[in-house]
Amino acid sequence: MDWRVFAQHMASMARDLLAEHTLDSTLRQISSSAVELVDGCDASGILVLRGDRVSSLAPTEQLVTDSDRLQEQLKEGPCFDAARPDRAERVFRIPDFTEDPGRWTSFVPRCRELGVGSMMGFLLYTREEELGALNMYSRKPGMFTEDSETAGWLLASHAAVAFSTAKTDAQLQEAIATRHLIGEAMGILMGRHQVTEDQAFDILRTRSQRTNTKLRDVARRVVETGTVEQ
Numbered sequence: 001m002d003w004r005v006f007a008q009h010m011a012s013m014a015r016d017l018l019a020e021h022t023l024d025s026t027l028r029q030i031s032s033s034a035v036e037l038v039d040g041c042d043a044s045g046i047l048v049l050r051g052d053r054v055s056s057l058a059p060t061e062q063l064v065t066d067s068d069r070l071q072e073q074l075k076e077g078p079c080f081d082a083a084r085p086d087r088a089e090r091v092f093r094i095p096d097f098t099e100d101p102g103r104w105t106s107f108v109p110r111c112r113e114l115g116v117g118s119m120m121g122f123l124l125y126t127r128e129e130e131l132g133a134l135n136m137y138s139r140k141p142g143m144f145t146e147d148s149e150t151a152g153w154l155l156a157s158h159a160a161v162a163f164s165t166a167k168t169d170a171q172l173q174e175a176i177a178t179r180h181l182i183g184e185a186m187g188i189l190m191g192r193h194q195v196t197e198d199q200a201f202d203i204l205r206t207r208s209q210r211t212n213t214k215l216r217d218v219a220r221r222v223v224e225t226g227t228v229e230q
Contacts, residue, residue, distance in 0.1 A: 001039060001147040001148075001150075001151065006037065006151060006154075009036070009037050010037070010154065010155065010158065013029075013033045013037065013155070013158065014158055014162075016029055016033075017029055017030070017158070017159075017162040018162070020162075020166065022166070022170070023166040023167055023169070023170040024058070026162055026163065026166035027046055027057050027058035027163065027166075028058045029162075030044075030046065030058065030134065030155075030159040030162065030163065031044045031045050031046065031058040031059065031060050031134075032044075032060060033155060033159075034060075034134065034136050034152070034155060035060055037151065037155060038136055038148055038151045038152050038155065039143070039145075039147070039148050039151065040118070040138045040140070040143030040144050040145075040148055041136045041137070041138060041144075041148075041152075042061075042137055042138050042139050043059070043060050043061040043063050043064050043136075043137040044059075044060050044064065044134065044135060044136045044137065045057065045058055045059035045060060045064035045065070045068070045135055046058055046124070046132050046133065046134055046135070046163075047068050047071070047079045047080070047082075047083050047121075047132055047133045047135055048083065048131070048132035049080065049083040049084060049132065049133075052072065052075060053072065054068050054069065054071065054072035054080070056068040056069070057132070063114060063115060063116070063137060064135065064137065066114050067079070067111055067114060067116065067119075067135070067137065068135075070107065070110055070111060070114070071107060074106045074107050074110070076104050076106060076107050077104055077107040077111070077121075078092030078093070078094060078104065078119060078120070078121040078135075079092070079119075079121035079133045079135040080133075081121070082121035082122060082123045082133035082135075083121075083123065083132050083133040090122065090123040090125070091120070091121070091122055091123070091149060091152075091153055092120065092121040092122075093118075093119070093120045093121075093144055093149055094108065094118055094119050094120075095118050095141070095142055095144055095145075096117070096118055096141040096142050097111065097112040097116055097117050097118060097119075097141055098112070098117070098141050099141075115139055116137055116138070116139065117138050117139050117140040117141040117142070117143065118137075118138045118140070118141055118142060118143050118144045119135065119136060119137045119138065119144070120135070120136045120144050120148065120149060120152050121133045121134070121135050121136075122134045122135075122136075122152055122153055122155075122156035123156070124156055124159060124160040124163055125160055131160060131163050131164060131167070132163075134152070134155070134156045134159055136148075136152055178215075178216040178219075181216055181219045181220055181223060182201075182204065182215065182216065182219045184219070184223050185200075185204060185218070185219035185220075185222035185223050186200040186201055186204065186219075187200075188222055188223065188226060189203055189204070189222060189228075192226065203228060204218050204219055204222070204228065207228045
């Protein structure tokens with residue numbers, strides 16, 4: 001492993017991540033960087049765990065999604081464990097899928113059938129939050145060494161910061177858009193029903209509660225149809 005070259009690539013990746021404008025593009029850049037920068041990595045993706053439900057984000061190949069779904073089905077696997085907030089371990093590695101796994105005994109033989117030879121999982125976290133797991137796959141056994149693990153951990157550390165920042169930006173943009181949508185809907189109701197601003201908001205909120213519909217969805221209907229009725 002030429003660490004000087006790796007450091008140069010990491011610096012370039014950090015600049016590229018900063019230049020991304022959306023959460024999706026940031027995650028795609030993270031996954032593609034793993035394939036480009038970590039020796040032996042053929043495919044990569046990000047697994048997010050909510051309860052026992054798995055979301056596959058920015059997979060570079062179908063293999064990644066298939067592995068994530070398998071881990072969700074079996075409720076075990078290195079990436080599944082790396083994404084669990086109740087686990088202290090933050091890095092997982094299966095060097096050789098042809099050997100006795102000793103751990104994840106249901107997952108390893110099934111994943112080997114998908115064409116995986118070795119894999120690693122890294123928790124993506126900052127001081128404030130745990131975001132998911134960055135997963136790396138090789139089709140050949142024995143491709144991920146201790147150097148690969150170190151490189152993956154360094155990449156995951158940078159990726160976690162970029163992921164968190166992009167996620168916060170996306171939430172802020174969504175909040176601004178929702179506020180604008182609700183304000184537009186309130187204006188329509190005020191003009192149509194000759195009610196005050198507070199009364200218009202109460203109409204939206206009451207409809208939201210009665211129909212168990214998100215407030216922004218009720219507001220969107222008012223903007224599109226001019227009424228809160230379905």
